[in-house]
Amino acid sequence: MAEIVLDGVGKRFPDGTVAVHDMDLTIADGEFIILVGPSGCGKSTTLNMIAGLEDITTGELRIDGERVNERAPRDRDIAMVFQSYALYPHMTVRENIGFPLRLAKVDKAEADKKVAEVSQLLDLDELLDRRPANLSGGQRQRVAMGRAIVRDPKAFLMDEPLSNLDAKLRVQMRTMISRLQNRLGTTTVYVTHDQTEAMTLGDRIVLMRKGVVQQVGSPEDLYEHPHNLFVAGFIGSPSMNFLPARVTGDGLDTVIGAIPLLDRMRVALSEHGDPTEVILGIRPEAFADAQLVRDRGVQDQDRYCTFGGHVDVLESLGAEKFAYISLDEAGAIQSEHLAEAFQGNLASSKEVQLVARLDAQSRVREGEDMDLDFDPADIHLFEPDSGLNITENVARTP
Amino acid sequence: MSKAKAAAVSEGRRAERRLGWWLCAPAALVMLLVTGWPIVYSVLLSLQRYDLRFPADKAWIGLTNYGTVLTSGFWWQAFGVTLLITVASVLLELVLGMAIAVVMYRTIMGRGLIRTVVLIPYGIVTVAAAYGWKYAWTPGTGWLAGMLPDGTAPLTQHWPAIGIIILAEVWKTTPFMALLLMAGLALVPEDALKAASMDGASAWQRFRMITLPLMKPAILAALLFRSLDAFRIFDNIYVLTNGAQNTSSVSVIAYHNLIGGLNLGIGSTMSVLIFIAVAIIAFVFVKVLGTSTPGSGGRR
Amino acid sequence: MAVTGAQKGRWGLINLLVLLYALVPVVWIASLSFKTPASITDGSFVPHQWTLDNYKGIFRNDDFTRGLVNSIGIGLISTLIAIVIGTMAAYAIARLDFPGKSLMLGVSLLIAMFPQISLVTPLFQIERSIGLFNTWPGLILPYITFALPLTIYTLSTFFKEIPWDLEKAAKMDGATAFQAFRMVIVPLATPGVVTTAILAFIVCWNDFLFSISLTSSSAARTAPATISFFTGSSQFEDPTGSIAAAAVVITIPIVIFVLLFQRRIVSGLTSGAVKG
Numbered sequence: 001m002a003e004i005v006l007d008g009v010g011k012r013f014p015d016g017t018v019a020v021h022d023m024d025l026t027i028a029d030g031e032f033i034i035l036v037g038p039s040g041c042g043k044s045t046t047l048n049m050i051a052g053l054e055d056i057t058t059g060e061l062r063i064d065g066e067r068v069n070e071r072a073p074r075d076r077d078i079a080m081v082f083q084s085y086a087l088y089p090h091m092t093v094r095e096n097i098g099f100p101l102r103l104a105k106v107d108k109a110e111a112d113k114k115v116a117e118v119s120q121l122l123d124l125d126e127l128l129d130r131r132p133a134n135l136s137g138g139q140r141q142r143v144a145m146g147r148a149i150v151r152d153p154k155a156f157l158m159d160e161p162l163s164n165l166d167a168k169l170r171v172q173m174r175t176m177i178s179r180l181q182n183r184l185g186t187t188t189v190y191v192t193h194d195q196t197e198a199m200t201l202g203d204r205i206v207l208m209r210k211g212v213v214q215q216v217g218s219p220e221d222l223y224e225h226p227h228n229l230f231v232a233g234f235i236g237s238p239s240m241n242f243l244p245a246r247v248t249g250d251g252l253d254t255v256i257g258a259i260p261l262l263d264r265m266r267v268a269l270s271e272h273g274d275p276t277e278v279i280l281g282i283r284p285e286a287f288a289d290a291q292l293v294r295d296r297g298v299q300d301q302d303r304y305c306t307f308g309g310h311v312d313v314l315e316s317l318g319a320e321k322f323a324y325i326s327l328d329e330a331g332a333i334q335s336e337h338l339a340e341a342f343q344g345n346l347a348s349s350k351e352v353q354l355v356a357r358l359d360a361q362s363r364v365r366e367g368e369d370m371d372l373d374f375d376p377a378d379i380h381l382f383e384p385d386s387g388l389n390i391t392e393n394v395a396r397t398p
Numbered sequence: 399m400s401k402a403k404a405a406a407v408s409e410g411r412r413a414e415r416r417l418g419w420w421l422c423a424p425a426a427l428v429m430l431l432v433t434g435w436p437i438v439y440s441v442l443l444s445l446q447r448y449d450l451r452f453p454a455d456k457a458w459i460g461l462t463n464y465g466t467v468l469t470s471g472f473w474w475q476a477f478g479v480t481l482l483i484t485v486a487s488v489l490l491e492l493v494l495g496m497a498i499a500v501v502m503y504r505t506i507m508g509r510g511l512i513r514t515v516v517l518i519p520y521g522i523v524t525v526a527a528a529y530g531w532k533y534a535w536t537p538g539t540g541w542l543a544g545m546l547p548d549g550t551a552p553l554t555q556h557w558p559a560i561g562i563i564i565l566a567e568v569w570k571t572t573p574f575m576a577l578l579l580m581a582g583l584a585l586v587p588e589d590a591l592k593a594a595s596m597d598g599a600s601a602w603q604r605f606r607m608i609t610l611p612l613m614k615p616a617i618l619a620a621l622l623f624r625s626l627d628a629f630r631i632f633d634n635i636y637v638l639t640n641g642a643q644n645t646s647s648v649s650v651i652a653y654h655n656l657i658g659g660l661n662l663g664i665g666s667t668m669s670v671l672i673f674i675a676v677a678i679i680a681f682v683f684v685k686v687l688g689t690s691t692p693g694s695g696g697r698r
Numbered sequence: 699m700a701v702t703g704a705q706k707g708r709w710g711l712i713n714l715l716v717l718l719y720a721l722v723p724v725v726w727i728a729s730l731s732f733k734t735p736a737s738i739t740d741g742s743f744v745p746h747q748w749t750l751d752n753y754k755g756i757f758r759n760d761d762f763t764r765g766l767v768n769s770i771g772i773g774l775i776s777t778l779i780a781i782v783i784g785t786m787a788a789y790a791i792a793r794l795d796f797p798g799k800s801l802m803l804g805v806s807l808l809i810a811m812f813p814q815i816s817l818v819t820p821l822f823q824i825e826r827s828i829g830l831f832n833t834w835p836g837l838i839l840p841y842i843t844f845a846l847p848l849t850i851y852t853l854s855t856f857f858k859e860i861p862w863d864l865e866k867a868a869k870m871d872g873a874t875a876f877q878a879f880r881m882v883i884v885p886l887a888t889p890g891v892v893t894t895a896i897l898a899f900i901v902c903w904n905d906f907l908f909s910i911s912l913t914s915s916s917a918a919r920t921a922p923a924t925i926s927f928f929t930g931s932s933q934f935e936d937p938t939g940s941i942a943a944a945a946v947v948i949t950i951p952i953v954i955f956v957l958l959f960q961r962r963i964v965s966g967l968t969s970g971a972v973k974g
Contacts, residue, residue: 072874074874076874080867414794432817432821438821439823501713514957523952534723625789665819668815672816673812680811
């Protein structure tokens with residue numbers, strides 16, 4: 001059990017590129033923390049620096065208050081699960097799990113007992129005499145986990161441990177890891193590029209981009225109060241919709257009509273120097289089928305904004321429906337902050353496309369026009385140049 | 399990692415470089431000593447009149463030796479024979495090797511047995527195999543000679559002898575070619591072949607339009623290796639004819655010049671010329687045909 | 699895909715052709731070695747009278763036994779040295795980043811394609827002047843040189859296939875650098891090293907040109923060169939039987955290697971060449 005402190009930890013390569021900018025982070029004892037971001041954001045380098053597999057160029061890394069920058073991995077008492085699992089192909093499952101104990105010169109009987117315990121826990125007892133080559137992906141993953149937990153380390157480091165599994169298994173293993181961490185209560189640092197994994201697993205999320213931490217916080221925090229465009233675009237699936245907006249005397253002028261500004265947003269805008277152009281962000285789940293809202297007689301519906309659009313594609317997932325809506329007159333947003341968040345998947349077409357997440361009851365059909373409602377309290381406003389969220393602290397909390 | 403200090407990155411990198419150099423040093427030294435120095439030395443020798451039978455006549459004579467060799471009928475005869483053997487045997491090996499590669503790759507039974515047995519010609523000592531072929535074609539002794547009309551001794555006639563030399567060379571080295579080609583076959587994705595057959599390609603069309611183009615790098619690399627190897631042919635000719643009936647390769651006449659003639663000047667000149675010829679062949683493959691040599695690619 | 703009887707028959711026939719191709723010349727020379735002097739010129743593919751005299755004869759021949767000893771000794775020493783220094787270089791090439799790496803690979807490739815005859819004349823003269831002519835070291839040196847490129851290429855491909863993560867994983871599991879090497883890397887590298895050693899040994903064992911050029915007596919002459927000097931026990935006796943028997947004897951060790959390590963030899967031979 002340990003507290004891990006990154007005090008201005010940074011990584012600069014000899015050719016001058018900076019993989020990780022001075023990073024400050026305190027990981028509490030027993031915390032499950034996720035490092036997430038697009039590839040090349042420095043999350044794996046950070047993990048490797050904590051592991052001791054990569055040198056720290058600047059700053060100090062402390063585990064339980066002790067500086068460990070100069071310590072070899074073996075002297076840090078940390079276990080790691082690799083993306084490739086890194087199982088030793090020439091050893092059986094039993095030998096793989098027992099390897100750290102063998103290195104630590106643990107008494108044979110004691111080691112056997114521990115291996116048995118762990119394999120029981122991970123449901124591996126049937127497989128102990130097999131070699132890694134004869135295991136399925138999920139089984140290999142569990143062996144890698146077993147090898148990490150067998151010696152009761154101070155902390156677990158996991159480097160995209162689920163990314164080599166198929167979708168269904170990934171969900172299962174996600175739950176297993178979550179349960180295991182709850183049960184063992186060991187400090188865990190988990191690296192992933194998948195925002196869903198990040199949202200579901202962690203106590204706190206560290207979202208990184210180009211070696212710089214964008215935001216640290218609970219999953220809800222990042223979802224509800226994204227610090228900037230990048231965070232807003234990265235967290236949430238489908239991603240937040242973004243539209244250009246002009247600030248007028250009455251409110252906002254956008255392609256989905258005029259939107260009244262709430263007082264707290266006006267205040268926030270004036271604190272940011274009253275910009276005239278902003279980027280409006282609104283999550284797919286903030287939209288509702290206007291027909292449905294009317295039929296159900298939802299309270300307060302008169303303060304909702306309504307606009308019409310054409311449903312290009314409708315994806316029905318059973319419990320919900322995703323409607324892809326195109327708006328005629330447009331002006332798409334060009335922002336490097338967004339391009340990175342979408343990892344190149346940003347539609348480049350001139351016309352604006354919105355995604356709305358609708359109730360399964362909605363009777364909207366593909367190829368038809370529809371009306372959409374949204375609550376103006378659900379919008380986020382961003383500065384176009386810096387990408388900062390003007391409304392970070394005023395967005396409503398449901 | 400434990401050596402890491404705050405500013406240890408560049409230090410660590412320098413240490414890595416040093417380690418790399420130290421680890422390579424012995425191998426580099428041996429290769430340089432045993433090839434580099436002799437190459438320089440043979441260039442020097444080739445500029446001298448130096449016959450071990452007449453050591454007193456030793457003198458620097460510039461390029462005279464090159465003139466002597468390049469105007470010699472024997473040299474050009476040997477050069478032509480060497481080229482002929484190289485081209486003919488490599489082409490035959492390519493065709494035969496491809497066939498064997500396909501059999502090894504596709505056969506539905508006894509795959510292990512086939513792959514093992516095919517390695518035997520590769521493993522056999524060239525000289526041993528050459529004696530086998532020599533006796534097989536020796537009148538009276540040989541089972542192959544026995545099938546020929548009485549009184550024919552193929553190894554004593556120019557063209558039949560060349561043919562037998564090519565046969566011996568092809569037999570011995572085709573398995574190696576086949577192995578390289580089989581590895582190339584394994585690089586052709588099964589799905590591409592399936593897609594082609596869905597698109598209506600016949601077996602031959604699939605081979606010609608999918609398999610061959612995808613295998614091109616493997617084929618060129620195999621051809622490069624084998625051409626350079628065939629060009630230095632020595633063992634087979636030494637045993638089969640020892641150069642009689644104008645069947646000498648350049649290696650064989652260079653050898654006879656040295657051991658029989660003890661003429662270091664002329665022998666070295668031939669060495670240098672052979673080296674240049676090999677370099678030209680390699681150059682043609684790499685630059686003109688675009689063969690990628692192993693390790694020259696971008697892999698780490 | 700269901701296999702029909704006809705397909706089986708066709709593949710059986712094709713396989714048979716390949717087997718005949720590989721085996722007939724080998725069987726022929728073996729058959730020759732079992733023939734008696736009287737029947738050796740009968741031209742029959744199978745001996746009518748079997749005898750072991752040819753084998754007994756060559757093992758009574760001191761030159762041949764000496765040649766075998768030379769071949770084995772020189773081959774093993776050359777292979778051992780080539781493997782040791784080749785492993786070092788291959789490890790550096792596969793695992794470390796340093797300037798000159800591609801030069802090292804380039805030089806190896808150059809030597810692999812180098813015409814041996816171009817070295818024979820200068821080496822002949824150099825070795826005579828420094829006293830290495832007709833000695834074991836005189837052959838070991840060129841053998842190492844020509845085994846090295848193969849060793850470096852094959853081993854560095856094998857080494858590249860060992861997953862990097864395993865070394866890291868071992869360190870995370872509490873291993874020292876040396877423990878990670880000994881308990882994880884060595885067991886994984888051993889098959890590659892063994893394969894490469896076999897290939898290097900075959901290269902040395904197969905040499906003929908250096909052996910006939912750089913030796914002048916049975917002091918260092920290897921078996922293949924010795925065979926080419928066979929004249930028969932008396933000048934009236936034809937050496938065919940003895941040569942055939944000797945050829946079989948020097949072929950046997952290689953065939954055994956090939957049979958035992960077929961799979962590995964195939965991967966070793968093709969690893970360097972194809973992946974480029």
